[in-house]
Amino acid sequence: MTSYKDHMLDGASPVDLVVALYDGIIRFLYDAIDAVEHADITARRASVKRALAIVIHLQTRLRMDIGGRPAQVLAEFYASIFALILQASVAADVQRFNRAIVCVREMRNAWRQIALQSAQPPATTAINTSRAFTTPATNIPESDASSRWTA
Template identity: 35%
Template structure:
C-alpha cells in the first residue's frame, strides 16, 4: 500500500511539473534549491560532511539550471543581473564547502529566498 501511495504521489508531482506555467516552474526550482541548502547547512553543523556535500551539489545543480535557462534576449539587463547573482551564489557555496562554514550557505539561502518571493509574485500574476 505504501508503494502505491508513493507512486501516486510521484505521479501527481510529475504532472504538476509538466502542467505548471513557466513562472511556477521557476518557483519550484527555488523551493528545491532552498530545501537542499537548508539540509546542507544542517548536515554541515552536525558534522555530516558527505550529506552536506550531496545536498550542496543538488542545490548547485539547480542554480546551474536557473543560470542556463536565463533568456538574455527577452530578459536583457535583468537576465544579466540574475546571472551575476547566480555566479555569486556558486562562489559563495564553494567557499562554504572549503571552509565548512554553514553561515555562508545561509547567506545564499537568504538571497535566493528574496528572489523566490519575487518569482512567486510573478507566477501569481500568470494565473
C-alpha cells in the same frame, strides 16, 4: 502508479517552475546546514552538489538575446549565489549557507510575486516596469544592480 509528487508540476506555468527550482535550492541548502551540524562531509557535499546543479540549470536557461538587462542581472545573481554556496561548503560555514538561503528566498519571493501578478486578469494587472526587476535584497534599480550585487 505514479505519485502525487510526480504530477505536482504538470501544467505549472514557467514562473511556477522557476519558483519550484528555487525551493529546491533552499531545501538542499538546509540539508547542507544539517550535514554541517552533524559533521557529515559526504551529505554536505551531496546537498551542495544538488543545489549547485539547480543554479547551473537556471543559469544555462537564461536567454540573454531575449532577456536583455533582466537576464544579465539574473546571470550575475546566479554567479554570486554559486560562489557563496561554494564558499560556504568549503568552509563548512552555516552562516554563509544561511546568507545564501536568504538571497535565494528573496529572489524566489520576487518570482512568486510575478506569478501572482500574471495570474490576475489582464484588465486589472498593473506591473510597474521600472521596479519589476530590482534586486530583492536591497531594491536597487536594475541599472545599479550589477555594481552593488552581493550574495
